[in-house]
Amino acid sequence: MADEEYLTYVRARVPALRRLAHQLSGDPHEADDLVQETVTKLYVRWSRIRSLESVDAYVNRMLVRTFLDSRRRGWWKVLLGTPPDRVAAPPPAVEERDYVRTALAQVPPRQRAVLVLRYLNDLPVAETAALLGCSEGTVKSQTAHGLTALRRILAGHDDNGSYPAGHELGRAR
Amino acid sequence: MIDDKRAVQLLTTLTHEPGTPSGVDLDRAVREGRRRRGRRRVSAALGVVAVTAAVAVGTPVALSALRPPAPESVAPAASVKPSTGSAPAALARVRSCEQVDLATPGGARPATSGDDAAIEAMDPAGRWLAGTAGDDLTVWRDRTVQDRATFPNGKPIVAAVSPAGVIVGSHEPVEDTLQAWAWSEGKLTMLKAGAKSAQAFGVNDDGTIAGWQGDADHWRAVVWEDISAEPIVLPLPAGYTTSRSLGISSDGTVLGDVGRGGEHLLYRWNADHRGGxxxxxxxxxxxxxxNPANFVAGDGWLAAEGTLDGKQVGLRYEVAAGRWTAVPAGIDRPAAVNARGWIVGDDLRTETARLFDGTKILTLPSSAAGGRASVRAVSADGRLLGGQAGGATLWTCS
Structure with a gap:
C-alpha cells in the first residue's frame, strides 16, 4: 500500500524533478541520474516523509542536496564546452537556450543553485535559504555573485546574437 | 555588456523539461530502495556486518562481446578507429574473465551510502586492492584482507594506489569540508593542506600524490612529494585562476585542468611540476x-565520453601521441583507464560492468541478481579488474 502511494506521488513529480535537475546540471542524462538517486532516497525514507506537511519542498531539498553533493565529490570530472558555431543571423531560440544553459553550467554550483531556485522556480529568499540550509544573507550574496559570474560568461554573446569566433566555453561538473 | 535584468531574462528561457525521454526508472528506485532499507534494518539489529567468505564464482565465463559497432549506435566508422598508440605489439585480446568475490573484514560499520563492499582502486600490478566494506576503508593484498580503517562521518572516497601500496583518497570529516588522506603500511595519515579542503586523486611510483586544495569556488592543483610533505601548488598559465588535477602518471606528469571565470581547459603539468x-x-x-565529460586519468591517458556527429561515444587521449580517438559506445561513464589505454566503466541502462580492451567492448560476468555489476579499477596489463558484483569483486581476465 505504501509502495502504491509512493509510486503515485513520484510518477506525478518526476517531470518537475527532471526540470529542476536539468536546470541545475545542464545535462539531460545527468538530470535523470540526479532524479533517480533522489527518488531512491525518497523510497527509503517514505514512511517518515509521507506525513510531512510539505513533501514537495522536502523532495526538492533532497534533489538540490544530491546535486551539490555530486559536485563536491565530482570536481575531478570536467566538462569542456566546445566553441559555439559562428552564426551570421540571430540564433533560433533553441540555440539561445543551449547557450544560456552552457553559461549557467559554468557558474559555481551553490551560486547556480541559488539562481535556479530564485529565478527559474520563483522561490523567495527565505524559502531558498531554508531549502539550502543557509542564511538569507548568504542567499543574497550568492545571488549577487552568481549573477555577476553569469553576466561575465554571457558577455561573449553580443547584442546581435552572434558568438565571437574562437570563444571557448568550458565548465566544471 | 549585459546587466542583471537581462541576465535574469535570459535565465528564464530555461524553464522546460529535458527534450530527451525520461531515463528515470521507478522499478529500479524501488528495488534499490528496498535493498538500502534492508541494509539499515540489518545494521540496526546487529550493529556489525558479518564476515563474508571468499568465494570463487564458477568457472571462467566467456565475456560477451558487443556486436561490431553498428551505424545506429556509434559514430561513423571513420571516427571509430581505436588507436593502438604505444601499446605493446604482443598485446593480446581478452577472451574470458572469472569473477572472484573477495572476503571483507568483520566488524565494519554498515554502509550509509553506495555499495556494501567494493574495490575502488588498485596498483598497476593488481596486488594491492583498495575499496570499502561498509563505511570503512578496506585494503587487500594478494586478495587477502590486510587492513581496514574507519573515518568519521561516513564512507571515504578511495582514489588510487601506488605500486608500493600507498593508497590515497579523501573524506568529509564535517559537512562542506574535505580532507585528503594516505594509507601506507597500516598507517592512515591526513595530508597537510593550505586551504579549507583538499582531495587526493592520484599517486605514482615515486609516492608523489596529486590532488587539489581550496573550496568549492576556488581550487588549485597541488602535489605532495610524500605523505608528510606540505602541498606544492602547481603553476598556472597566465590569465588563469583555478586548477585541479585528475591524476598523476608514472613519470610525474600531472593531468588536470585550468580555469578562469568558469571556463576550463584540460592541462598537463610537466614531470618537474614547473610548467605545462x-x-x-x-x-x-x-x-x-x-559536450566531452566525465574525464578520468590513467598513466599517460585520459578517458572521457562525448557526442560525435550526434552520437554518444567514448573517448581517449594518449598524452605521448597528443591525439584523441573515439572508442565504440557501450561505457556510459568511464571509471578508469590504464597505461595501455584500456577503459573500464559501466553501462548504466543494463547496470553491467564493461571493459574496452583496445579493440572492443566486453561485458563482465556477474553472479549478482540480474547480472548487475560495477567496475572501478583496472591493472596496467588489463588482466585484473576491480569493482562490485554483489560484494567486493575482482575479475581475473585472460
Missing amino acids: KVIPSPVVDGTTVR
Missing part, C-alpha cells in the same frame, strides 16, 4: 566532440 601546456579539446578525425 594545454591539452587540446577533443577533436576526432577533424570533427569536434560536443
Whole structure:
C-alpha cells in the first residue's frame, strides 16, 4: 500500500524533478541520474516523509542536496564546452537556450543553485535559504555573485546574437 | 555588456523539461530502495556486518562481446578507429574473465551510502586492492584482507594506489569540508593542506600524490612529494585562476585542468611540476566532440565520453601521441583507464560492468541478481579488474 502511494506521488513529480535537475546540471542524462538517486532516497525514507506537511519542498531539498553533493565529490570530472558555431543571423531560440544553459553550467554550483531556485522556480529568499540550509544573507550574496559570474560568461554573446569566433566555453561538473 | 535584468531574462528561457525521454526508472528506485532499507534494518539489529567468505564464482565465463559497432549506435566508422598508440605489439585480446568475490573484514560499520563492499582502486600490478566494506576503508593484498580503517562521518572516497601500496583518497570529516588522506603500511595519515579542503586523486611510483586544495569556488592543483610533505601548488598559465588535477602518471606528469571565470581547459603539468601546456579539446578525425565529460586519468591517458556527429561515444587521449580517438559506445561513464589505454566503466541502462580492451567492448560476468555489476579499477596489463558484483569483486581476465 505504501509502495502504491509512493509510486503515485513520484510518477506525478518526476517531470518537475527532471526540470529542476536539468536546470541545475545542464545535462539531460545527468538530470535523470540526479532524479533517480533522489527518488531512491525518497523510497527509503517514505514512511517518515509521507506525513510531512510539505513533501514537495522536502523532495526538492533532497534533489538540490544530491546535486551539490555530486559536485563536491565530482570536481575531478570536467566538462569542456566546445566553441559555439559562428552564426551570421540571430540564433533560433533553441540555440539561445543551449547557450544560456552552457553559461549557467559554468557558474559555481551553490551560486547556480541559488539562481535556479530564485529565478527559474520563483522561490523567495527565505524559502531558498531554508531549502539550502543557509542564511538569507548568504542567499543574497550568492545571488549577487552568481549573477555577476553569469553576466561575465554571457558577455561573449553580443547584442546581435552572434558568438565571437574562437570563444571557448568550458565548465566544471 | 549585459546587466542583471537581462541576465535574469535570459535565465528564464530555461524553464522546460529535458527534450530527451525520461531515463528515470521507478522499478529500479524501488528495488534499490528496498535493498538500502534492508541494509539499515540489518545494521540496526546487529550493529556489525558479518564476515563474508571468499568465494570463487564458477568457472571462467566467456565475456560477451558487443556486436561490431553498428551505424545506429556509434559514430561513423571513420571516427571509430581505436588507436593502438604505444601499446605493446604482443598485446593480446581478452577472451574470458572469472569473477572472484573477495572476503571483507568483520566488524565494519554498515554502509550509509553506495555499495556494501567494493574495490575502488588498485596498483598497476593488481596486488594491492583498495575499496570499502561498509563505511570503512578496506585494503587487500594478494586478495587477502590486510587492513581496514574507519573515518568519521561516513564512507571515504578511495582514489588510487601506488605500486608500493600507498593508497590515497579523501573524506568529509564535517559537512562542506574535505580532507585528503594516505594509507601506507597500516598507517592512515591526513595530508597537510593550505586551504579549507583538499582531495587526493592520484599517486605514482615515486609516492608523489596529486590532488587539489581550496573550496568549492576556488581550487588549485597541488602535489605532495610524500605523505608528510606540505602541498606544492602547481603553476598556472597566465590569465588563469583555478586548477585541479585528475591524476598523476608514472613519470610525474600531472593531468588536470585550468580555469578562469568558469571556463576550463584540460592541462598537463610537466614531470618537474614547473610548467605545462594545454591539452587540446577533443577533436576526432577533424570533427569536434560536443559536450566531452566525465574525464578520468590513467598513466599517460585520459578517458572521457562525448557526442560525435550526434552520437554518444567514448573517448581517449594518449598524452605521448597528443591525439584523441573515439572508442565504440557501450561505457556510459568511464571509471578508469590504464597505461595501455584500456577503459573500464559501466553501462548504466543494463547496470553491467564493461571493459574496452583496445579493440572492443566486453561485458563482465556477474553472479549478482540480474547480472548487475560495477567496475572501478583496472591493472596496467588489463588482466585484473576491480569493482562490485554483489560484494567486493575482482575479475581475473585472460
